[in-house]
Amino acid sequence: MAAFNLTSSDPSAFILMGIPGLEFAHIWIAIPFSACYIISLLGNxxxxxxxxxxxxxxxxxYLLLCMLALTDIGMSTSVVPKALFIFWLNWKGITLDGCLIQLFFLHMVIVMHSGILVTMAFDRYVAIxxxxxxxxxxxxxRIALLGLVSLVRAVLIILPLPLLLGRLPFCANHMIPHTYCEHIAVAKVSCGDTTVNRMYGLLTALAVSGLDLTLIALSYGLILRAILRISSKKAHQKALNTCTAHICVMLMSYTSCLFSFLTQRFDQGIPSHVHITLANIYLLVPPMLNPIIYGVKTKELRVKVGKYICRR
Structure with missing residues:
Protein backbone atom coordinates (compact mmCIF):
# COMPACT_ATOMS: atom_id res chain seq x y z
CA MET A 1 0.00 0.00 0.00
CA ALA A 2 2.97 2.29 0.63
CA ALA A 3 4.09 1.81 -2.95
CA PHE A 4 0.54 2.56 -4.09
CA ASN A 5 0.57 5.90 -2.22
CA LEU A 6 4.00 6.85 -3.50
CA THR A 7 2.99 6.41 -7.14
CA SER A 8 0.27 9.01 -6.80
CA SER A 9 2.83 11.70 -5.95
CA ASP A 10 5.31 10.67 -8.62
CA PRO A 11 4.80 12.86 -11.72
CA SER A 12 6.21 10.12 -13.95
CA ALA A 13 3.76 7.44 -12.73
CA PHE A 14 0.10 6.56 -13.16
CA ILE A 15 -2.30 4.49 -11.11
CA LEU A 16 -4.43 1.96 -12.99
CA MET A 17 -7.66 1.62 -11.04
CA GLY A 18 -8.78 -1.69 -12.51
CA ILE A 19 -12.57 -1.71 -12.96
CA PRO A 20 -14.00 1.25 -10.97
CA GLY A 21 -17.21 0.38 -9.21
CA LEU A 22 -16.31 -3.31 -9.03
CA GLU A 23 -13.29 -3.10 -6.73
CA PHE A 24 -15.03 -5.40 -4.24
CA ALA A 25 -15.19 -8.11 -6.92
CA HIS A 26 -11.65 -7.76 -8.31
CA ILE A 27 -10.50 -11.00 -6.70
CA TRP A 28 -13.37 -12.89 -8.34
CA ILE A 29 -13.04 -11.13 -11.71
CA ALA A 30 -9.44 -12.34 -11.80
CA ILE A 31 -10.63 -15.97 -12.00
CA PRO A 32 -12.28 -15.77 -15.48
CA PHE A 33 -9.42 -13.48 -16.59
CA SER A 34 -6.89 -16.15 -15.64
CA ALA A 35 -8.94 -18.97 -17.16
CA CYS A 36 -9.38 -17.17 -20.49
CA TYR A 37 -5.69 -16.25 -20.60
CA ILE A 38 -4.49 -19.78 -19.87
CA ILE A 39 -6.85 -21.29 -22.46
CA SER A 40 -5.72 -18.66 -24.98
CA LEU A 41 -2.04 -19.43 -24.41
CA LEU A 42 -2.61 -23.20 -24.58
CA GLY A 43 -4.68 -22.97 -27.76
CA ASN A 44 -2.45 -20.56 -29.65
CA TYR A 62 -1.34 -22.25 -41.82
CA LEU A 63 1.41 -19.64 -41.92
CA LEU A 64 -1.34 -17.02 -41.70
CA LEU A 65 -2.92 -18.97 -38.86
CA CYS A 66 0.42 -18.81 -37.00
CA MET A 67 0.57 -15.05 -37.53
CA LEU A 68 -2.96 -14.75 -36.16
CA ALA A 69 -1.97 -16.87 -33.16
CA LEU A 70 1.04 -14.64 -32.45
CA THR A 71 -1.10 -11.49 -32.53
CA ASP A 72 -3.66 -13.18 -30.26
CA ILE A 73 -0.91 -14.03 -27.76
CA GLY A 74 0.40 -10.47 -27.98
CA MET A 75 -3.04 -8.91 -27.41
CA SER A 76 -3.83 -10.86 -24.27
CA THR A 77 -0.29 -10.84 -22.85
CA SER A 78 0.01 -7.07 -23.14
CA VAL A 79 -2.98 -6.65 -20.80
CA VAL A 80 -3.75 -9.68 -18.62
CA PRO A 81 -0.58 -10.00 -16.47
CA LYS A 82 -0.80 -6.37 -15.31
CA ALA A 83 -4.56 -6.70 -14.76
CA LEU A 84 -3.99 -9.75 -12.55
CA PHE A 85 -1.41 -7.83 -10.49
CA ILE A 86 -4.08 -5.16 -9.97
CA PHE A 87 -6.83 -7.64 -9.07
CA TRP A 88 -4.81 -9.94 -6.82
CA LEU A 89 -2.02 -7.81 -5.33
CA ASN A 90 -3.40 -4.27 -5.67
CA TRP A 91 -0.22 -3.28 -7.59
CA LYS A 92 -1.75 -0.41 -9.50
CA GLY A 93 1.28 1.78 -10.21
CA ILE A 94 2.83 2.03 -13.66
CA THR A 95 5.47 4.46 -14.89
CA LEU A 96 4.82 6.86 -17.76
CA ASP A 97 7.32 5.00 -19.96
CA GLY A 98 5.79 1.65 -19.04
CA CYS A 99 2.33 2.99 -19.79
CA LEU A 100 3.37 4.31 -23.20
CA ILE A 101 5.16 1.05 -24.06
CA GLN A 102 2.09 -1.00 -23.12
CA LEU A 103 -0.14 1.36 -25.10
CA PHE A 104 2.08 1.20 -28.19
CA PHE A 105 2.48 -2.58 -28.14
CA LEU A 106 -1.21 -3.25 -27.55
CA HIS A 107 -2.52 -0.93 -30.26
CA MET A 108 0.19 -2.06 -32.69
CA VAL A 109 -0.80 -5.72 -32.24
CA ILE A 110 -4.49 -4.85 -32.72
CA VAL A 111 -3.76 -3.09 -36.04
CA MET A 112 -1.54 -5.97 -37.15
CA HIS A 113 -4.29 -8.43 -36.21
CA SER A 114 -6.65 -6.56 -38.51
CA GLY A 115 -4.07 -6.67 -41.32
CA ILE A 116 -3.68 -10.44 -40.90
CA LEU A 117 -7.47 -10.87 -41.21
CA VAL A 118 -7.37 -8.92 -44.49
CA THR A 119 -4.56 -11.13 -45.78
CA MET A 120 -6.54 -14.24 -44.81
CA ALA A 121 -9.54 -12.92 -46.77
CA PHE A 122 -7.27 -12.40 -49.79
CA ASP A 123 -5.91 -15.94 -49.33
CA ARG A 124 -9.47 -17.35 -49.41
CA TYR A 125 -10.28 -15.24 -52.49
CA VAL A 126 -7.35 -16.65 -54.47
CA ALA A 127 -8.04 -20.21 -53.25
CA ILE A 128 -11.68 -20.10 -54.45
CA ARG A 142 4.86 -13.90 -50.30
CA ILE A 143 2.66 -14.60 -47.29
CA ALA A 144 5.61 -13.82 -45.01
CA LEU A 145 6.14 -10.54 -46.90
CA LEU A 146 2.47 -9.65 -46.51
CA GLY A 147 2.81 -10.34 -42.79
CA LEU A 148 5.84 -8.06 -42.67
CA VAL A 149 3.87 -5.35 -44.46
CA SER A 150 1.12 -5.69 -41.83
CA LEU A 151 3.72 -5.29 -39.07
CA VAL A 152 5.37 -2.23 -40.65
CA ARG A 153 1.96 -0.64 -41.31
CA ALA A 154 0.94 -1.19 -37.69
CA VAL A 155 4.16 0.32 -36.33
CA LEU A 156 3.96 3.41 -38.57
CA ILE A 157 0.28 4.01 -37.75
CA ILE A 158 0.55 3.52 -33.98
CA LEU A 159 3.97 5.11 -33.30
CA PRO A 160 2.56 8.68 -33.21
CA LEU A 161 0.15 7.75 -30.37
CA PRO A 162 2.75 7.41 -27.57
CA LEU A 163 4.76 10.29 -29.06
CA LEU A 164 1.71 12.59 -28.94
CA LEU A 165 0.84 11.46 -25.42
CA GLY A 166 4.43 11.89 -24.25
CA ARG A 167 4.35 15.61 -25.03
CA LEU A 168 1.25 16.24 -22.87
CA PRO A 169 1.44 17.59 -19.31
CA PHE A 170 0.00 15.35 -16.60
CA CYS A 171 -0.97 17.28 -13.50
CA ALA A 172 -2.26 16.17 -10.10
CA ASN A 173 -4.66 13.49 -11.29
CA HIS A 174 -2.73 10.35 -12.29
CA MET A 175 -5.64 7.97 -11.78
CA ILE A 176 -6.53 6.00 -14.94
CA PRO A 177 -9.92 4.27 -14.59
CA HIS A 178 -8.89 1.19 -16.55
CA THR A 179 -6.99 -2.10 -16.26
CA TYR A 180 -4.47 -1.08 -18.92
CA CYS A 181 -3.12 2.03 -20.65
CA GLU A 182 -5.66 2.64 -23.39
CA HIS A 183 -4.99 5.70 -25.56
CA ILE A 184 -8.10 7.76 -24.77
CA ALA A 185 -8.11 6.70 -21.11
CA VAL A 186 -4.57 8.09 -20.73
CA ALA A 187 -5.38 11.24 -22.74
CA LYS A 188 -8.32 11.99 -20.43
CA VAL A 189 -5.91 12.19 -17.47
CA SER A 190 -3.92 15.01 -19.08
CA CYS A 191 -4.55 18.63 -18.10
CA GLY A 192 -3.35 19.82 -21.52
CA ASP A 193 -5.03 20.13 -24.91
CA THR A 194 -5.77 16.62 -26.19
CA THR A 195 -7.55 17.66 -29.40
CA VAL A 196 -4.74 16.38 -31.66
CA ASN A 197 -4.56 13.10 -29.74
CA ARG A 198 -8.30 12.53 -29.95
CA MET A 199 -8.50 13.43 -33.64
CA TYR A 200 -5.53 11.25 -34.60
CA GLY A 201 -6.86 8.32 -32.55
CA LEU A 202 -10.31 8.63 -34.09
CA LEU A 203 -9.04 9.01 -37.67
CA THR A 204 -6.63 6.11 -37.22
CA ALA A 205 -9.33 3.78 -35.89
CA LEU A 206 -11.81 4.74 -38.61
CA ALA A 207 -9.22 4.56 -41.40
CA VAL A 208 -7.79 1.19 -40.37
CA SER A 209 -11.13 -0.50 -39.66
CA GLY A 210 -12.82 1.17 -42.64
CA LEU A 211 -10.09 0.20 -45.12
CA ASP A 212 -9.66 -3.33 -43.79
CA LEU A 213 -13.39 -4.05 -43.63
CA THR A 214 -13.81 -2.69 -47.17
CA LEU A 215 -11.06 -4.99 -48.49
CA ILE A 216 -12.55 -7.97 -46.65
CA ALA A 217 -16.04 -7.17 -47.96
CA LEU A 218 -14.65 -6.85 -51.50
CA SER A 219 -12.89 -10.21 -51.21
CA TYR A 220 -16.02 -11.95 -49.98
CA GLY A 221 -18.16 -10.21 -52.59
CA LEU A 222 -15.93 -11.69 -55.30
CA ILE A 223 -15.93 -15.06 -53.52
CA LEU A 224 -19.74 -15.06 -53.36
CA ARG A 225 -19.98 -14.19 -57.05
CA ALA A 226 -17.63 -17.06 -57.91
CA ILE A 227 -19.59 -19.51 -55.73
CA LEU A 228 -22.91 -18.54 -57.34
CA ARG A 229 -21.45 -19.36 -60.75
CA ILE A 230 -20.74 -22.93 -59.64
CA SER A 231 -23.59 -25.27 -60.51
CA SER A 232 -22.67 -28.11 -58.15
CA LYS A 233 -24.20 -27.86 -54.66
CA LYS A 234 -21.37 -29.99 -53.30
CA ALA A 235 -18.85 -27.51 -54.66
CA HIS A 236 -20.90 -24.69 -53.11
CA GLN A 237 -20.69 -26.36 -49.72
CA LYS A 238 -16.97 -27.07 -50.01
CA ALA A 239 -16.19 -23.47 -51.00
CA LEU A 240 -18.26 -22.06 -48.14
CA ASN A 241 -16.66 -24.43 -45.63
CA THR A 242 -13.21 -23.08 -46.47
CA CYS A 243 -14.39 -19.60 -45.43
CA THR A 244 -16.46 -20.43 -42.35
CA ALA A 245 -13.65 -20.27 -39.79
CA HIS A 246 -12.31 -16.98 -41.12
CA ILE A 247 -15.80 -15.43 -41.20
CA CYS A 248 -16.44 -16.45 -37.58
CA VAL A 249 -13.10 -15.07 -36.39
CA MET A 250 -13.54 -11.86 -38.41
CA LEU A 251 -17.08 -11.17 -37.15
CA MET A 252 -16.11 -11.84 -33.55
CA SER A 253 -12.98 -9.67 -33.71
CA TYR A 254 -14.44 -6.65 -35.51
CA THR A 255 -17.77 -6.67 -33.68
CA SER A 256 -16.16 -6.68 -30.24
CA CYS A 257 -13.47 -4.19 -31.32
CA LEU A 258 -15.90 -1.64 -32.76
CA PHE A 259 -18.28 -1.99 -29.82
CA SER A 260 -15.43 -1.46 -27.35
CA PHE A 261 -14.14 1.51 -29.34
CA LEU A 262 -17.54 3.20 -29.54
CA THR A 263 -18.29 2.76 -25.83
CA GLN A 264 -14.86 4.22 -24.98
CA ARG A 265 -15.31 7.23 -27.27
CA PHE A 266 -18.97 7.94 -26.74
CA ASP A 267 -19.53 6.84 -23.16
CA GLN A 268 -22.34 9.21 -22.19
CA GLY A 269 -24.79 7.32 -20.02
CA ILE A 270 -22.70 4.11 -20.04
CA PRO A 271 -21.24 3.15 -16.62
CA SER A 272 -17.45 3.08 -16.67
CA HIS A 273 -17.30 -0.50 -15.41
CA VAL A 274 -19.40 -1.60 -18.42
CA HIS A 275 -17.15 -0.25 -21.16
CA ILE A 276 -13.98 -1.24 -19.28
CA THR A 277 -15.30 -4.78 -18.96
CA LEU A 278 -16.20 -4.81 -22.67
CA ALA A 279 -12.72 -3.55 -23.57
CA ASN A 280 -11.18 -6.43 -21.61
CA ILE A 281 -13.55 -8.99 -23.11
CA TYR A 282 -12.40 -7.92 -26.59
CA LEU A 283 -8.78 -8.65 -25.60
CA LEU A 284 -9.60 -11.92 -23.84
CA VAL A 285 -12.37 -13.79 -25.64
CA PRO A 286 -11.35 -13.64 -29.35
CA PRO A 287 -7.74 -14.78 -28.64
CA MET A 288 -9.18 -17.65 -26.60
CA LEU A 289 -11.77 -18.72 -29.20
CA ASN A 290 -9.78 -18.22 -32.43
CA PRO A 291 -7.62 -21.38 -32.13
CA ILE A 292 -10.70 -23.35 -31.04
CA ILE A 293 -12.68 -22.17 -34.09
CA TYR A 294 -9.87 -23.04 -36.50
CA GLY A 295 -9.20 -26.32 -34.71
CA VAL A 296 -12.84 -27.36 -35.09
CA LYS A 297 -13.46 -26.06 -38.63
CA THR A 298 -10.12 -27.01 -40.26
CA LYS A 299 -9.99 -30.77 -40.68
CA GLU A 300 -6.28 -31.08 -41.46
CA LEU A 301 -5.30 -29.06 -38.40
CA ARG A 302 -7.81 -30.91 -36.22
CA VAL A 303 -6.37 -34.27 -37.25
CA LYS A 304 -2.79 -33.19 -36.54
CA VAL A 305 -3.66 -31.74 -33.14
CA GLY A 306 -5.59 -34.92 -32.30
CA LYS A 307 -2.56 -36.98 -33.23
CA TYR A 308 -0.34 -35.16 -30.75
CA ILE A 309 -2.97 -35.26 -27.99
CA CYS A 310 -3.49 -39.00 -28.42
CA ARG A 311 0.29 -39.56 -28.48
CA ARG A 312 0.58 -37.82 -25.10
Missing part, protein backbone atom coordinates in the same frame (compact mmCIF):
# COMPACT_ATOMS: atom_id res chain seq x y z
CA UNK A 45 0.83 -22.20 -28.63
CA UNK A 46 -0.66 -25.57 -29.63
CA UNK A 47 -1.40 -24.18 -33.10
CA UNK A 48 2.14 -22.78 -33.38
CA UNK A 49 3.72 -26.03 -32.19
CA UNK A 50 1.69 -28.33 -34.44
CA UNK A 51 2.22 -26.20 -37.55
CA UNK A 52 5.95 -25.97 -36.80
CA UNK A 53 6.32 -29.73 -36.27
CA UNK A 54 4.17 -30.91 -39.19
CA UNK A 55 5.83 -30.45 -42.58
CA UNK A 56 2.49 -31.00 -44.33
CA UNK A 57 1.13 -27.85 -42.67
CA UNK A 58 3.86 -25.60 -44.01
CA UNK A 59 1.38 -23.88 -46.32
CA UNK A 60 0.24 -20.25 -46.73
CA UNK A 61 -3.05 -20.82 -44.91
CA UNK A 129 -11.64 -17.70 -57.40
CA UNK A 130 -8.31 -18.69 -58.96
CA UNK A 131 -7.39 -22.11 -57.52
CA UNK A 132 -5.09 -23.10 -60.40
CA UNK A 133 -2.72 -20.22 -59.63
CA UNK A 134 -2.97 -20.48 -55.85
CA UNK A 135 0.15 -22.60 -55.30
CA UNK A 136 2.33 -20.45 -57.56
CA UNK A 137 0.90 -17.04 -56.64
CA UNK A 138 0.53 -17.31 -52.85
CA UNK A 139 3.80 -18.88 -51.77
CA UNK A 140 5.06 -18.98 -48.19
CA UNK A 141 7.56 -16.24 -49.01
Missing amino acids: FTVLFVVWKEQSLHKPM CDPLRYATFLTNV
Whole structure:
Protein backbone atom coordinates (compact mmCIF):
# COMPACT_ATOMS: atom_id res chain seq x y z
CA MET A 1 0.00 0.00 0.00
CA ALA A 2 2.97 2.29 0.63
CA ALA A 3 4.09 1.81 -2.95
CA PHE A 4 0.54 2.56 -4.09
CA ASN A 5 0.57 5.90 -2.22
CA LEU A 6 4.00 6.85 -3.50
CA THR A 7 2.99 6.41 -7.14
CA SER A 8 0.27 9.01 -6.80
CA SER A 9 2.83 11.70 -5.95
CA ASP A 10 5.31 10.67 -8.62
CA PRO A 11 4.80 12.86 -11.72
CA SER A 12 6.21 10.12 -13.95
CA ALA A 13 3.76 7.44 -12.73
CA PHE A 14 0.10 6.56 -13.16
CA ILE A 15 -2.30 4.49 -11.11
CA LEU A 16 -4.43 1.96 -12.99
CA MET A 17 -7.66 1.62 -11.04
CA GLY A 18 -8.78 -1.69 -12.51
CA ILE A 19 -12.57 -1.71 -12.96
CA PRO A 20 -14.00 1.25 -10.97
CA GLY A 21 -17.21 0.38 -9.21
CA LEU A 22 -16.31 -3.31 -9.03
CA GLU A 23 -13.29 -3.10 -6.73
CA PHE A 24 -15.03 -5.40 -4.24
CA ALA A 25 -15.19 -8.11 -6.92
CA HIS A 26 -11.65 -7.76 -8.31
CA ILE A 27 -10.50 -11.00 -6.70
CA TRP A 28 -13.37 -12.89 -8.34
CA ILE A 29 -13.04 -11.13 -11.71
CA ALA A 30 -9.44 -12.34 -11.80
CA ILE A 31 -10.63 -15.97 -12.00
CA PRO A 32 -12.28 -15.77 -15.48
CA PHE A 33 -9.42 -13.48 -16.59
CA SER A 34 -6.89 -16.15 -15.64
CA ALA A 35 -8.94 -18.97 -17.16
CA CYS A 36 -9.38 -17.17 -20.49
CA TYR A 37 -5.69 -16.25 -20.60
CA ILE A 38 -4.49 -19.78 -19.87
CA ILE A 39 -6.85 -21.29 -22.46
CA SER A 40 -5.72 -18.66 -24.98
CA LEU A 41 -2.04 -19.43 -24.41
CA LEU A 42 -2.61 -23.20 -24.58
CA GLY A 43 -4.68 -22.97 -27.76
CA ASN A 44 -2.45 -20.56 -29.65
CA PHE A 45 0.83 -22.20 -28.63
CA THR A 46 -0.66 -25.57 -29.63
CA VAL A 47 -1.40 -24.18 -33.10
CA LEU A 48 2.14 -22.78 -33.38
CA PHE A 49 3.72 -26.03 -32.19
CA VAL A 50 1.69 -28.33 -34.44
CA VAL A 51 2.22 -26.20 -37.55
CA TRP A 52 5.95 -25.97 -36.80
CA LYS A 53 6.32 -29.73 -36.27
CA GLU A 54 4.17 -30.91 -39.19
CA GLN A 55 5.83 -30.45 -42.58
CA SER A 56 2.49 -31.00 -44.33
CA LEU A 57 1.13 -27.85 -42.67
CA HIS A 58 3.86 -25.60 -44.01
CA LYS A 59 1.38 -23.88 -46.32
CA PRO A 60 0.24 -20.25 -46.73
CA MET A 61 -3.05 -20.82 -44.91
CA TYR A 62 -1.34 -22.25 -41.82
CA LEU A 63 1.41 -19.64 -41.92
CA LEU A 64 -1.34 -17.02 -41.70
CA LEU A 65 -2.92 -18.97 -38.86
CA CYS A 66 0.42 -18.81 -37.00
CA MET A 67 0.57 -15.05 -37.53
CA LEU A 68 -2.96 -14.75 -36.16
CA ALA A 69 -1.97 -16.87 -33.16
CA LEU A 70 1.04 -14.64 -32.45
CA THR A 71 -1.10 -11.49 -32.53
CA ASP A 72 -3.66 -13.18 -30.26
CA ILE A 73 -0.91 -14.03 -27.76
CA GLY A 74 0.40 -10.47 -27.98
CA MET A 75 -3.04 -8.91 -27.41
CA SER A 76 -3.83 -10.86 -24.27
CA THR A 77 -0.29 -10.84 -22.85
CA SER A 78 0.01 -7.07 -23.14
CA VAL A 79 -2.98 -6.65 -20.80
CA VAL A 80 -3.75 -9.68 -18.62
CA PRO A 81 -0.58 -10.00 -16.47
CA LYS A 82 -0.80 -6.37 -15.31
CA ALA A 83 -4.56 -6.70 -14.76
CA LEU A 84 -3.99 -9.75 -12.55
CA PHE A 85 -1.41 -7.83 -10.49
CA ILE A 86 -4.08 -5.16 -9.97
CA PHE A 87 -6.83 -7.64 -9.07
CA TRP A 88 -4.81 -9.94 -6.82
CA LEU A 89 -2.02 -7.81 -5.33
CA ASN A 90 -3.40 -4.27 -5.67
CA TRP A 91 -0.22 -3.28 -7.59
CA LYS A 92 -1.75 -0.41 -9.50
CA GLY A 93 1.28 1.78 -10.21
CA ILE A 94 2.83 2.03 -13.66
CA THR A 95 5.47 4.46 -14.89
CA LEU A 96 4.82 6.86 -17.76
CA ASP A 97 7.32 5.00 -19.96
CA GLY A 98 5.79 1.65 -19.04
CA CYS A 99 2.33 2.99 -19.79
CA LEU A 100 3.37 4.31 -23.20
CA ILE A 101 5.16 1.05 -24.06
CA GLN A 102 2.09 -1.00 -23.12
CA LEU A 103 -0.14 1.36 -25.10
CA PHE A 104 2.08 1.20 -28.19
CA PHE A 105 2.48 -2.58 -28.14
CA LEU A 106 -1.21 -3.25 -27.55
CA HIS A 107 -2.52 -0.93 -30.26
CA MET A 108 0.19 -2.06 -32.69
CA VAL A 109 -0.80 -5.72 -32.24
CA ILE A 110 -4.49 -4.85 -32.72
CA VAL A 111 -3.76 -3.09 -36.04
CA MET A 112 -1.54 -5.97 -37.15
CA HIS A 113 -4.29 -8.43 -36.21
CA SER A 114 -6.65 -6.56 -38.51
CA GLY A 115 -4.07 -6.67 -41.32
CA ILE A 116 -3.68 -10.44 -40.90
CA LEU A 117 -7.47 -10.87 -41.21
CA VAL A 118 -7.37 -8.92 -44.49
CA THR A 119 -4.56 -11.13 -45.78
CA MET A 120 -6.54 -14.24 -44.81
CA ALA A 121 -9.54 -12.92 -46.77
CA PHE A 122 -7.27 -12.40 -49.79
CA ASP A 123 -5.91 -15.94 -49.33
CA ARG A 124 -9.47 -17.35 -49.41
CA TYR A 125 -10.28 -15.24 -52.49
CA VAL A 126 -7.35 -16.65 -54.47
CA ALA A 127 -8.04 -20.21 -53.25
CA ILE A 128 -11.68 -20.10 -54.45
CA CYS A 129 -11.64 -17.70 -57.40
CA ASP A 130 -8.31 -18.69 -58.96
CA PRO A 131 -7.39 -22.11 -57.52
CA LEU A 132 -5.09 -23.10 -60.40
CA ARG A 133 -2.72 -20.22 -59.63
CA TYR A 134 -2.97 -20.48 -55.85
CA ALA A 135 0.15 -22.60 -55.30
CA THR A 136 2.33 -20.45 -57.56
CA PHE A 137 0.90 -17.04 -56.64
CA LEU A 138 0.53 -17.31 -52.85
CA THR A 139 3.80 -18.88 -51.77
CA ASN A 140 5.06 -18.98 -48.19
CA VAL A 141 7.56 -16.24 -49.01
CA ARG A 142 4.86 -13.90 -50.30
CA ILE A 143 2.66 -14.60 -47.29
CA ALA A 144 5.61 -13.82 -45.01
CA LEU A 145 6.14 -10.54 -46.90
CA LEU A 146 2.47 -9.65 -46.51
CA GLY A 147 2.81 -10.34 -42.79
CA LEU A 148 5.84 -8.06 -42.67
CA VAL A 149 3.87 -5.35 -44.46
CA SER A 150 1.12 -5.69 -41.83
CA LEU A 151 3.72 -5.29 -39.07
CA VAL A 152 5.37 -2.23 -40.65
CA ARG A 153 1.96 -0.64 -41.31
CA ALA A 154 0.94 -1.19 -37.69
CA VAL A 155 4.16 0.32 -36.33
CA LEU A 156 3.96 3.41 -38.57
CA ILE A 157 0.28 4.01 -37.75
CA ILE A 158 0.55 3.52 -33.98
CA LEU A 159 3.97 5.11 -33.30
CA PRO A 160 2.56 8.68 -33.21
CA LEU A 161 0.15 7.75 -30.37
CA PRO A 162 2.75 7.41 -27.57
CA LEU A 163 4.76 10.29 -29.06
CA LEU A 164 1.71 12.59 -28.94
CA LEU A 165 0.84 11.46 -25.42
CA GLY A 166 4.43 11.89 -24.25
CA ARG A 167 4.35 15.61 -25.03
CA LEU A 168 1.25 16.24 -22.87
CA PRO A 169 1.44 17.59 -19.31
CA PHE A 170 0.00 15.35 -16.60
CA CYS A 171 -0.97 17.28 -13.50
CA ALA A 172 -2.26 16.17 -10.10
CA ASN A 173 -4.66 13.49 -11.29
CA HIS A 174 -2.73 10.35 -12.29
CA MET A 175 -5.64 7.97 -11.78
CA ILE A 176 -6.53 6.00 -14.94
CA PRO A 177 -9.92 4.27 -14.59
CA HIS A 178 -8.89 1.19 -16.55
CA THR A 179 -6.99 -2.10 -16.26
CA TYR A 180 -4.47 -1.08 -18.92
CA CYS A 181 -3.12 2.03 -20.65
CA GLU A 182 -5.66 2.64 -23.39
CA HIS A 183 -4.99 5.70 -25.56
CA ILE A 184 -8.10 7.76 -24.77
CA ALA A 185 -8.11 6.70 -21.11
CA VAL A 186 -4.57 8.09 -20.73
CA ALA A 187 -5.38 11.24 -22.74
CA LYS A 188 -8.32 11.99 -20.43
CA VAL A 189 -5.91 12.19 -17.47
CA SER A 190 -3.92 15.01 -19.08
CA CYS A 191 -4.55 18.63 -18.10
CA GLY A 192 -3.35 19.82 -21.52
CA ASP A 193 -5.03 20.13 -24.91
CA THR A 194 -5.77 16.62 -26.19
CA THR A 195 -7.55 17.66 -29.40
CA VAL A 196 -4.74 16.38 -31.66
CA ASN A 197 -4.56 13.10 -29.74
CA ARG A 198 -8.30 12.53 -29.95
CA MET A 199 -8.50 13.43 -33.64
CA TYR A 200 -5.53 11.25 -34.60
CA GLY A 201 -6.86 8.32 -32.55
CA LEU A 202 -10.31 8.63 -34.09
CA LEU A 203 -9.04 9.01 -37.67
CA THR A 204 -6.63 6.11 -37.22
CA ALA A 205 -9.33 3.78 -35.89
CA LEU A 206 -11.81 4.74 -38.61
CA ALA A 207 -9.22 4.56 -41.40
CA VAL A 208 -7.79 1.19 -40.37
CA SER A 209 -11.13 -0.50 -39.66
CA GLY A 210 -12.82 1.17 -42.64
CA LEU A 211 -10.09 0.20 -45.12
CA ASP A 212 -9.66 -3.33 -43.79
CA LEU A 213 -13.39 -4.05 -43.63
CA THR A 214 -13.81 -2.69 -47.17
CA LEU A 215 -11.06 -4.99 -48.49
CA ILE A 216 -12.55 -7.97 -46.65
CA ALA A 217 -16.04 -7.17 -47.96
CA LEU A 218 -14.65 -6.85 -51.50
CA SER A 219 -12.89 -10.21 -51.21
CA TYR A 220 -16.02 -11.95 -49.98
CA GLY A 221 -18.16 -10.21 -52.59
CA LEU A 222 -15.93 -11.69 -55.30
CA ILE A 223 -15.93 -15.06 -53.52
CA LEU A 224 -19.74 -15.06 -53.36
CA ARG A 225 -19.98 -14.19 -57.05
CA ALA A 226 -17.63 -17.06 -57.91
CA ILE A 227 -19.59 -19.51 -55.73
CA LEU A 228 -22.91 -18.54 -57.34
CA ARG A 229 -21.45 -19.36 -60.75
CA ILE A 230 -20.74 -22.93 -59.64
CA SER A 231 -23.59 -25.27 -60.51
CA SER A 232 -22.67 -28.11 -58.15
CA LYS A 233 -24.20 -27.86 -54.66
CA LYS A 234 -21.37 -29.99 -53.30
CA ALA A 235 -18.85 -27.51 -54.66
CA HIS A 236 -20.90 -24.69 -53.11
CA GLN A 237 -20.69 -26.36 -49.72
CA LYS A 238 -16.97 -27.07 -50.01
CA ALA A 239 -16.19 -23.47 -51.00
CA LEU A 240 -18.26 -22.06 -48.14
CA ASN A 241 -16.66 -24.43 -45.63
CA THR A 242 -13.21 -23.08 -46.47
CA CYS A 243 -14.39 -19.60 -45.43
CA THR A 244 -16.46 -20.43 -42.35
CA ALA A 245 -13.65 -20.27 -39.79
CA HIS A 246 -12.31 -16.98 -41.12
CA ILE A 247 -15.80 -15.43 -41.20
CA CYS A 248 -16.44 -16.45 -37.58
CA VAL A 249 -13.10 -15.07 -36.39
CA MET A 250 -13.54 -11.86 -38.41
CA LEU A 251 -17.08 -11.17 -37.15
CA MET A 252 -16.11 -11.84 -33.55
CA SER A 253 -12.98 -9.67 -33.71
CA TYR A 254 -14.44 -6.65 -35.51
CA THR A 255 -17.77 -6.67 -33.68
CA SER A 256 -16.16 -6.68 -30.24
CA CYS A 257 -13.47 -4.19 -31.32
CA LEU A 258 -15.90 -1.64 -32.76
CA PHE A 259 -18.28 -1.99 -29.82
CA SER A 260 -15.43 -1.46 -27.35
CA PHE A 261 -14.14 1.51 -29.34
CA LEU A 262 -17.54 3.20 -29.54
CA THR A 263 -18.29 2.76 -25.83
CA GLN A 264 -14.86 4.22 -24.98
CA ARG A 265 -15.31 7.23 -27.27
CA PHE A 266 -18.97 7.94 -26.74
CA ASP A 267 -19.53 6.84 -23.16
CA GLN A 268 -22.34 9.21 -22.19
CA GLY A 269 -24.79 7.32 -20.02
CA ILE A 270 -22.70 4.11 -20.04
CA PRO A 271 -21.24 3.15 -16.62
CA SER A 272 -17.45 3.08 -16.67
CA HIS A 273 -17.30 -0.50 -15.41
CA VAL A 274 -19.40 -1.60 -18.42
CA HIS A 275 -17.15 -0.25 -21.16
CA ILE A 276 -13.98 -1.24 -19.28
CA THR A 277 -15.30 -4.78 -18.96
CA LEU A 278 -16.20 -4.81 -22.67
CA ALA A 279 -12.72 -3.55 -23.57
CA ASN A 280 -11.18 -6.43 -21.61
CA ILE A 281 -13.55 -8.99 -23.11
CA TYR A 282 -12.40 -7.92 -26.59
CA LEU A 283 -8.78 -8.65 -25.60
CA LEU A 284 -9.60 -11.92 -23.84
CA VAL A 285 -12.37 -13.79 -25.64
CA PRO A 286 -11.35 -13.64 -29.35
CA PRO A 287 -7.74 -14.78 -28.64
CA MET A 288 -9.18 -17.65 -26.60
CA LEU A 289 -11.77 -18.72 -29.20
CA ASN A 290 -9.78 -18.22 -32.43
CA PRO A 291 -7.62 -21.38 -32.13
CA ILE A 292 -10.70 -23.35 -31.04
CA ILE A 293 -12.68 -22.17 -34.09
CA TYR A 294 -9.87 -23.04 -36.50
CA GLY A 295 -9.20 -26.32 -34.71
CA VAL A 296 -12.84 -27.36 -35.09
CA LYS A 297 -13.46 -26.06 -38.63
CA THR A 298 -10.12 -27.01 -40.26
CA LYS A 299 -9.99 -30.77 -40.68
CA GLU A 300 -6.28 -31.08 -41.46
CA LEU A 301 -5.30 -29.06 -38.40
CA ARG A 302 -7.81 -30.91 -36.22
CA VAL A 303 -6.37 -34.27 -37.25
CA LYS A 304 -2.79 -33.19 -36.54
CA VAL A 305 -3.66 -31.74 -33.14
CA GLY A 306 -5.59 -34.92 -32.30
CA LYS A 307 -2.56 -36.98 -33.23
CA TYR A 308 -0.34 -35.16 -30.75
CA ILE A 309 -2.97 -35.26 -27.99
CA CYS A 310 -3.49 -39.00 -28.42
CA ARG A 311 0.29 -39.56 -28.48
CA ARG A 312 0.58 -37.82 -25.10
